[in-house]
Amino acid sequence: MQDVTDLAFMRVMQQFGGPDYFVTEYFRVHTDYTIEKKILRSITENNTGRPVYAQLIGQDIPALKRIAKELLQYPIAGIDLNLGCPAPVVCRKDAGGGLLRKPEKTEDIIAALRDSIPGKFTVKTRLGFESHDEFIQLLEIFRRHDLDTLTIHGRSVRERYQTPIHTDCIRHAVEKMPCPVIANGNVVDVETGIGLLAKTNAQGLMIGRGAIRSPWIFSQLRAAIANQSIKQVLRSDLLEYITLLYQEIATQTSDFDETKHVHRMKKYLIYIAQGIDDEFEHQIRRVTSADTFYLTCREFLDNNEPVPSRPPERSKIFCGFDALRR
Numbered sequence: 050m051q052d053v054t055d056l057a058f059m060r061v062m063q064q065f066g067g068p069d070y071f072v073t074e075y076f077r078v079h080t081d082y083t084i085e086k087k088i089l090r091s092i093t094e095n096n097t098g099r100p101v102y103a104q105l106i107g108q109d110i111p112a113l114k115r116i117a118k119e120l121l122q123y124p125i126a127g128i129d130l131n132l133g134c135p136a137p138v139v140c141r142k143d144a145g146g147g148l149l150r151k152p153e154k155t156e157d158i159i160a161a162l163r164d165s166i167p168g169k170f171t172v173k174t175r176l177g178f179e180s181h182d183e184f185i186q187l188l189e190i191f192r193r194h195d196l197d198t199l200t201i202h203g204r205s206v207r208e209r210y211q212t213p214i215h216t217d218c219i220r221h222a223v224e225k226m227p228c229p230v231i232a233n234g235n236v237v238d239v240e241t242g243i244g245l246l247a248k249t250n251a252q253g254l255m256i257g258r259g260a261i262r263s264p265w266i267f268s269q270l271r272a273a274i275a276n277q278s279i280k281q282v283l284r285s286d287l288l289e290y291i292t293l294l295y296q297e298i299a300t301q302t303s304d305f306d307e308t309k310h311v312h313r314m315k316k317y318l319i320y321i322a323q324g325i326d327d328e329f330e331h332q333i334r335r336v337t338s339a340d341t342f343y344l345t346c347r348e349f350l351d352n353n354e355p356v357p358s359r360p361p362e363r364s365k366i367f368c369g370f371d372a373l374r375r
């Protein structure tokens with residue numbers, strides 16, 4: 050995830066169990082693009098013990114091929130193409146989710162990258178630009194190009210992040226695709242993760258926001274699948290997670306500035322605070338120093354109260370996940 054899945058975040062995730070593999074923030078490729086050092090570090094300094102895929106976003110075929118070739122010199126698990134980013138600045142340039150409006154161009158890019166990547170080449174897509182009705186045609190394209198994995202965020206670009214997931218579309222892709230399909234969207238706890246797997250038959254899950262809120266989600270899902278007991282997360286666990294995240298990100302920041310760092314932490318805290326008292330989020334949004342940041346965290350989290358497994362349905366950041374439980 051952009052501005053989230055950097056080296057520090059990956060390391061913290063790993064300390065709580067972590068995913069089977071990571072995907073970098075996207076390298077935003079254009080004609081004169083040179084590889085961003087910060088993103089490259091999550092490949093060259095990845096000591097999580099888990100493989101990392103390098104994700105590309107862009108629409109300039111020669112540039113995409115050039116950057117893919119350069120990245121192949123580093124220890125990556127494979128190259129992933131982003132066809133899902135809904136940010137207007139990206140879509141306007143016909144990159145990310147914007148490419149889904151241009152199926153022919155999308156196919157040319159996939160064909161060119163497949164042709165020039167000897168190792169694993171994967172695609173992360175949404176279901177369409179305007180609507181999931183576009184997915185049948187897109188699926189035909191994906192089927193033609195020998196992908197190693199297709200990851201599907203089960204929404205159109207227009208749906209952004211606020212709707213339930215079209216599980217029927219992912220299930221259809223699982224039936225039609227010759228490669229493994231990974232389901233993505235709205236997994237916030239064990240029940241929604243198992244629900245998404247059951248509804249789609251997908252070979253795996255990709256988890257984004259749910260992992261920022263609760264990094265235990267990966268080990269909890271593994272335990273559930275292995276019929277083992279599932280850890281109950283306490284507020285004091287969250288405090289430990291936040292402290293680790295604060296320190297790890299600080300360690301990886303070359304020009305550390307306390308105020309900037311506290312503001313950066315708020316981005317993560319907005320996810321973590323969902324389901325904790327409203328007053329916690331309210332206060333954390335206003336802190337400006339490390340002292341007040343930690344004081345506020347300790348005031349609300351330094352106790353052994355259990356954290357609800359799911360955030361409230363229709364919280365600011367998470368909604369539509371209840372459909373995965375039925």
Ligand SMILES: Cc1cc2nc3c(=O)[nH]c(=O)nc-3n(C[C@H](O)[C@H](O)[C@H](O)COP(=O)(O)O)c2cc1C
Pocket residue numbers: 050051052053073074075104131133173202210233234235236255256257258259
């Ligand atoms: C802050 C943020 C940044 C994201 N950046 C990326 C990205 O760089 N590449 C990508 O494929 N998806 C990105 N996504 C989308 C997520 O990977 C995922 O598809 C989406 O959030 C739905 O899954 P979730 O409900 O598990 O979060 C981003 C999402 C968020 C919230």
